[in-house]
Amino acid sequence: xxxxxxxxxxxxxxxxxxxxxxxAQDMNHEYMxxxxxxxxxxxxxxxxxxxxxxxxxxxxxxxxxVSRLKKQNFLLGLESAAPSQTSVYFxxxxxxxxxxxxxxxxxxxxxxV
Amino acid sequence: xxxxxxxxxxxxAEGRAANLPCNHSTISGNEYxxxxxxxxxxxxxxxxxxxxxxxxxxxxxxxxxxxxxSSTLILPHATLRDTAVYYCIVRVLDNFNKFxxxxxxxxxxxx
Numbered sequence: 001x002x003x004x005x006x007x008x009x010x011x012x013x014x015x016x017x018x019x020x021x022x023x024a025q026d027m028n029h030e031y032m033x034x035x036x037x038x039x040x041x042x043x044x045x046x047x048x049x050x051x052x053x054x055x056x057x058x059x060x061x062x063x064x065x066v067s068r069l070k071k072q073n074f075l076l077g078l079e080s081a082a083p084s085q086t087s088v089y090f091x092x093x094x095x096x097x098x099x100x101x102x103x104x105x106x107x108x109x110x111x112x113v
Numbered sequence: 114x115x116x117x118x119x120x121x122x123x124x125x126a127e128g129r130a131a132n133l134p135c136n137h138s139t140i141s142g143n144e145y146x147x148x149x150x151x152x153x154x155x156x157x158x159x160x161x162x163x164x165x166x167x168x169x170x171x172x173x174x175x176x177x178x179x180x181x182x183s184s185t186l187i188l189p190h191a192t193l194r195d196t197a198v199y200y201c202i203v204r205v206l207d208n209f210n211k212f213x214x215x216x217x218x219x220x221x222x223x224x
Contacts, residue, residue, distance in 0.1 A: 031209055033212075037154075042200060042215050042216050042217060043212075043214040044214070045211060045213065048209060050209050056209075088154065090156050090157070092157075092212075095210075100162075100210050101147070102157075102159070102210060104156030104157045104158070105156050106156050107154065107155070
């Protein structure tokens, strides 16, 4: 049981390049989330999904797109990376009912130069 | 979701109890108190949550005041591995389980 797995773990991008971060969970969770964490700060919610085929904006959605084509996967895309998107990105997932805590992945450290 | 206030940092001696305070004076009746911790930039880890009663699990105890305006997370016997940033979060349960993190408390457990 791997829990929440993020790919890749590290990436360096040049300004203007695009990339996709993959999040996979094997707990059959309905809800999935993408957060970013800048140095010395708490996590901020970028986008979230409450089910397959649905997505919604969080606190800081600008510059990012997401897709949830399969229940177990949640993709975060950067179409044109900017230095301000240098951050650590965390994916999380949770059940819709019952246990309501979120389970987090180990993070993706992204640097945009 | 209600705002929370936590001290930026605290020290604790190894083997002693660590008591981490959280103020949430604007909490509503349907908001729960959750605690997470983040060890050295890893993904946050769930610790415990509660509504109004005190809660205990294998990791910690959560004490919520009667007026629910503040709470304390207690790690009964802190170890060096408990050094982490601890986040107190209050939220309603029906907001799709979204969590809004503040800056947290950096707990330094010292030998």
